[in-house]
Amino acid sequence: MLRYFLSRLTSLAISLLVASVVIFLVVEVAPGDPASYMLGLNAQPDTLAALRTELGLDVPKPERYVDWVTGMLSGDFGMSYTYRTPVAQMVADRLWVSLPLALLALSLAVLIAFPAGLFAASRRGRPGDIGVMAATQLGIALPNFWFAMLLVMVFAISLRWFGAGGFPGWAEPVAALRALTLPAVALALPQAAILTRVLRSALLDTLDEDYIRTARAKGLSRRQALWRHALRNALIPVLTIIGLQFSFLLAGAIIIEQVFFLPGLGRLIFQSISQRDLIVVESVVMLLVFAVILVNFLVDLAYGAVDPRLRSRA
Structure with a gap:
């Protein structure tokens, strides 16, 4: 190891x-x-x-x-050309918006995708499987910014359950979570659709393996074989997608942050590019690249934990 x-x-x-x-x-x-x-x-x-x-x-x-x-x-990202403030401070202020948003969106995506993927795989070819696949196809096809605007119209303007935009800060945790809920849902649903399809496909491939047939021959039901044997062996492609999704949610939420007027890292990059604030662009992009590479590193370690055969090949 x-x-x-x-x-x-x-x-x-x-x-x-x-x-x-x-x-x-x-x-x-x-x-x-x-x-x-x-x-x-x-x-x-x-x-x-x-x-x-x-x-x-x-x-x-x-x-x-x-x-x-x-x-x-050494932790010194330089000084912003435009605002004449330390870039590290600007990044830290906005990271407390983008990071919770990414984590909340990814959590919602996983909570939706795992039950849906398991449900579809356990009912292969049946109406439940067909319905889940149809829903995921719709989730992938709809642009998340259009869905975000639809959420604003329904839950912010019509029902007034949530605010239409802005971020009050973490001094009021409940208000902050309410402000991040709609953006997180808008980001999570397309990712949940992708993750559901990947999980279902990986589970179906695993269920066709010889050791699953052996487990079934020993008396395990399809559901028991799915939970005890197939799920763990199907996690490697799923972990890959989860890692990529977190990186995307952290770095690629520029449009959603614009729709909801969230002061996150994506919006900071957009503003810095328009203002030619090169040191901010370089530092923030490098930080996001570091986050992507770090997540992939952790996913590789998770591979080794899930599949011991990979450790012996290193």
């Missing part, structure tokens, strides 16, 4: 290094100069040069990359 862990940890470190180089190069070659954007088209050359010096934009790019990476390793 130690060898398996070290191999995955080495892969994580290499992935982070490559990602940091790619992110820095992509953001730096993007058109537009932050100093020119901040001062406007009629800025004087000496004023523009002074601002570039203040922002550190006149430093050679390799030196700026090294400073950026070493700063992140």
Whole structure:
């Protein structure tokens, strides 16, 4: 298990290094100069040069990359060009919106998908299975932003059970959870549909294995074989999808955050790109990439726990 862990940890470190180089190069070659954007088209050359010096934009790019990476390793993400506040503070403020939203949405998706997937797999080809598959197809087809607006119209405007947008902060936990409920549902339902289909397919493939037939021949019912043997062996593709879904929910909720006016990381990236705040874009994207790679690392470890054969191959 130690060898398996070290191999995955080495892969994580290499992935982070490559990602940091790619992110820095992509953001730096993007058109537009932050100093020119901040001062406007009629800025004087000496004023523009002074601002570039203040922002550190006149430093050679390799030196700026090294400073950026070493700063992140020590927890210093730099200073925002636009707001002149530490990027780490901006990220921390918004992470307390995006992270709970992603966790709540993923929890809802899992709570919906596991019973639905097990129900469909245990009734293969029957009306219950067909109904679940039809519902999941609809969930995948509907855009989540359209569903979000529908939720606002029904539950915020018509019924007035929830607010239409905004986030009151965690000083009022109940109000904060109410504000995140509709966005979480809008994000969770498409992911639940995907996860349900993956779980059903993995379970059906597992139920056709020889050891399941042997268990059935020994007297286990289909339901008992499903719960005792098939479910655990079907978890590997499901864990992969859950890991990818968490990464998507954390980094890809920009549209939902715009619909509900949530001050999350996605909205911060959108605003920073429009304002040419390069240091914020680089740092937030790198943080999200780190979260994605870390989740994949944890999923790999979960593979080893679920299937001991993978540990012996490392």
